[in-house]
Amino acid sequence: MTSLTLFTPAGALAKAENLKRAARRLGQLGFDVTVDADALARHQRFAGDDATRLAALHRVADAAPSVALATRGGYGMTRLLDQIDWDRVARSIEHGTRWVGYSDLTALQNGLIARKKGLSMWAGPLACDDFGRSEADGGVDEVTRDCFLEAMSGALEAVGFRAPTAEFDGLEVRGRLWGGNLTVLCSLLGTPHWPKVKGGVLFLEDINEHPYRVERMLLQLQQAGVIDAQAAVLLGDFSGAAKSPLDRGYGIKDAVGALRSRTRTPVLTGLPFGHIRTKVCLPVGATVEMFVQGREAILGWQSDARLAHHHAHDHDHAHH
Structure with a gap:
C-alpha cells in the first residue's frame, strides 16, 4: 500500500x-x-x-x-x-x-x-x-x-488542454517546468529562493487578484527579463476578483494581451490548474515537452515508471 x-x-x-x-x-x-x-x-x-x-x-x-x-x-x-x-x-x-x-x-x-x-x-x-x-x-x-x-x-506522463484559439498551432517547446501561484512566485524574485530558469516552461495561476494586479505582476516578470527568457508561458485560472466600475471592459484577457504585446515568448491560456475544482497534476522542476496542434496542447514528460530503473532505492508500492 x-x-x-x-x-x-x-x-x-x-x-x-x-x-x-x-x-x-x-x-x-x-x-x-x-x-x-x-x-x-x-x-x-x-x-x-x-x-x-x-x-x-x-x-x-x-x-x-x-x-x-x-x-x-x-x-x-x-x-x-x-x-x-x-x-x-x-x-x-x-x-x-x-x-x-x-x-x-x-x-x-x-x-x-x-x-x-x-x-x-x-x-x-x-x-x-x-x-x-x-x-x-x-x-x-x-x-x-x-x-x-x-x-x-x-504512471502519469502527459496532460492535455485546449487553448481558446489556434494561434499557437505547430508550437513545439522543451524545457524545465516551473512556476505556480503568481503572487507567491513574484515574492521570491531577487531572493536566494528564486529559480534562475532559462528556456523553461513557466506556468502561472492566482485567485482573488484583480486583472490589473495580475497584469502588474506579469509585467514585473517580463521587465525583470524572466518571461523573455522562457520557451513558453502557460496561464491557468485567474478568477475570484470582484469587478470594478473603473474597469470599463478591462479584464484578464486585456492583462494577457498587455504581456503578449511586450514579449516574443508564446503565452498560452487554458491550462486546467489553479484555485479551481478541476485541476491536473504537474511535475514542477521536471523537463517537459509541449506540442500544440490546432487548439490542442499536450504537455508531456518522462513518467516515474520509465525513470524507475534509475532509482534503486525507490520504495513506491503503488504498482500492485
Whole structure:
C-alpha cells in the first residue's frame, strides 16, 4: 500500500472535520494515510509557530512517505524558506517521496528548483480543499482525483488542454517546468529562493487578484527579463476578483494581451490548474515537452515508471 502523510506547512486549518474527511477518502482510494501530529496546530493564522511547522516539514522529509500531501495553502511557507534543510527534503525525493500541493506551496517547490537540479515536486491538489470538501459543497472532483492517482502511481506522463484559439498551432517547446501561484512566485524574485530558469516552461495561476494586479505582476516578470527568457508561458485560472466600475471592459484577457504585446515568448491560456475544482497534476522542476496542434496542447514528460530503473532505492508500492 502507498504511504501518504498529511501535513500543514502554512495556514491553519479552520475545521478538523475537513481533514478527517480527506484522510478517510484518501484511505478509501488505497493510500495508507498518516496525519502529522501537528496538522491541526494553531498560532495566529498559521498551523503552529514557525518552529512547529518547520519541524513538521523536516519530520515528513525524514519519514520519506510515498506521498507528502499538504492539507492547505494560505500563507506561511515564505517564513520557513531560510531555515529549511534542503538536503533532507532532497533525500526524501531521491527515496521516492512525491511532495504535492499548490498555492503557498509554490514557495517550497521553487525554492527546491533554485537549489537542486534534476529533482521535482508535484503541483497538484491540497488534501482539505480537494479531498475534504463536503458532499453538500460538491465533493471530490473526479478528474482531479483520477489525475492525482495516476501521478502518484508514477504512471502519469502527459496532460492535455485546449487553448481558446489556434494561434499557437505547430508550437513545439522543451524545457524545465516551473512556476505556480503568481503572487507567491513574484515574492521570491531577487531572493536566494528564486529559480534562475532559462528556456523553461513557466506556468502561472492566482485567485482573488484583480486583472490589473495580475497584469502588474506579469509585467514585473517580463521587465525583470524572466518571461523573455522562457520557451513558453502557460496561464491557468485567474478568477475570484470582484469587478470594478473603473474597469470599463478591462479584464484578464486585456492583462494577457498587455504581456503578449511586450514579449516574443508564446503565452498560452487554458491550462486546467489553479484555485479551481478541476485541476491536473504537474511535475514542477521536471523537463517537459509541449506540442500544440490546432487548439490542442499536450504537455508531456518522462513518467516515474520509465525513470524507475534509475532509482534503486525507490520504495513506491503503488504498482500492485
